[in-house]
Amino acid sequence: MKTILTxxxxxxxxxxxxxxxxxxxxxxxxxxxSKDYNVNIFVPDLHSIISDVDGDLKENTIRTLKYYLAAGxxxxxxxxxxxxxxxxxxxxxxxxxxxxxxxxxxxxMTQYKEKSDGKASxxxxxxxxxxxxxxxxxxxxxxxxxxxxxxxxxxxxTRNIAERFNHKFGEVFIIPAxxxxxxxxxxxxxPIRIRDLVNPEKKMSKxxxxxxxxxxxxxxxxxxxxxxMSATTDSFVEVQFDFxxxxxxxxxxxxxxxxxxxxxxEVVKKWQGTTRYGELKKQVANSVSEMLVEFQxxxxxxxxxxxxxxxxxxxxxxxxxxxxxxxxxxKAFNLR
Ligand code: AQP
Numbered sequence: 001m002k003t004i005l006t007x008x009x010x011x012x013x014x015x016x017x018x019x020x021x022x023x024x025x026x027x028x029x030x031x032x033x034s035k036d037y038n039v040n041i042f043v044p045d046l047h048s049i050i051s052d053v054d055g056d057l058k059e060n061t062i063r064t065l066k067y068y069l070a071a072g073x074x075x076x077x078x079x080x081x082x083x084x085x086x087x088x089x090x091x092x093x094x095x096x097x098x099x100x101x102x103x104x105x106x107x108x109m110t111q112y113k114e115k116s117d118g119k120a121s122x123x124x125x126x127x128x129x130x131x132x133x134x135x136x137x138x139x140x141x142x143x144x145x146x147x148x149x150x151x152x153x154x155x156x157x158t159r160n161i162a163e164r165f166n167h168k169f170g171e172v173f174i175i176p177a178x179x180x181x182x183x184x185x186x187x188x189x190x191p192i193r194i195r196d197l198v199n200p201e202k203k204m205s206k207x208x209x210x211x212x213x214x215x216x217x218x219x220x221x222x223x224x225x226x227x228x229m230s231a232t233t234d235s236f237v238e239v240q241f242d243f244x245x246x247x248x249x250x251x252x253x254x255x256x257x258x259x260x261x262x263x264x265x266e267v268v269k270k271w272q273g274t275t276r277y278g279e280l281k282k283q284v285a286n287s288v289s290e291m292l293v294e295f296q297x298x299x300x301x302x303x304x305x306x307x308x309x310x311x312x313x314x315x316x317x318x319x320x321x322x323x324x325x326x327x328x329x330x331k332a333f334n335l336r
Contacts, residue, residue, distance in 0.1 A: 010057060010061045018217075020194055022148050023068060030074070038078055046084050050129050089325070094128075111150060111153070197228070200232055217295065256287055
């Protein structure tokens with residue numbers, strides 16, 4: 001069986017960007033394919049500590065898994081849920097892959113440049129986490145890795161590291177699908193990138209200081225609606241969908257399409273060419289707040305015990321699969 005794999009860092013409450021870009025697509029894919037595919041959903045808690053953790057990491061980890069359940073994830077024996085730190089093979093393989101990856105390729109990673117920008121010094125984890133990510137993917141021979149747009153460069157890096165390894169040591173790793181195929185599998189036209197509400201040139205991020213820039217999944221729905229109403233748009237007369245020239249209003253159209261699961265074309269057709277900026281904002285504010293009401297209601301019904309039981313099953317599976325692959329790698333490297 002092929003494997004679909006994804007993870008979201010648990011360093012704080014998630015944003016609407018994380019939800020629409022990564023969490024919801026994964027839930028939809030899992031529900032659609034988990035009869036015929038392995039589905040691995042893990043919390044990369046070792047990735048979380050490359051930056052400050054807001055709150056208690058253990059609790060954040062459990063909450064992040066609850067988000068998947070609240071977003072409608074259906075569980076069967078092919079769905080595996082685990083914590084990265086409970087599967088030591090991730091760190092072990094990361095070290096080995098560090099000896100295959102090059103400084104030059106890691107230096108080119110946009111996320112590294114953005115996360116280290118302006119800092120006099122940053123921790124080595126910020127530089128090296130794409131290699132840990134490669135280990136996360138390759139240990140389970142994952143073909144599909146549904147992620148937001150910002151992480152696609154890391155999938156390409158994973159492919160390069162795996163190809164280089166296989167070329168030198170034999171066919172040890174399954175190569176994840178290339179970007180185009182990943183995007184097609186996700187059923188979207190291009191990788192998803194939700195923008196910052198105040199500065200729509202940038203992506204919406206958990207760590208952005210300005211509260212109005214981001215919608216958090218624990219925001220009170222009326223507060224989230226207010227943030228949408230005050231989102232930056234533009235000073236043109238008519239609504240146009242164009243991320244290059246009109247990122248603010250395009251972001252709102254995009255959010256509306258993703259939340260209501262309506263084709264983007266249809267949403268754009270309804271609003272494009274009209275002067276109804278205010279009405280469009282109200283519509284999106286409504287959709288966001290309705291989504292949060294439903295989501296938060298479901299979240300409150302999920303217990304820690306439910307999640308801990310899933311970890312128990314998933315971590316047993318993950319250790320078995322990952323250790324087997326690690327042994328193959330160690331043999332290839334003559335460590336064993
Ligand atoms: N704005 C976004 N639009 C679409 N997808 C997004 N993702 C993040 N932001 C957006 C996707 O969410 C997943 C998990 O991200 P992560 O927490 O592991 O790391 P990140 O990309 O660093 O997320 P943030 O919100 O920007 O966190 P901070 O501010 O802490 O650095 C990934 O699939 C990502 O693509």
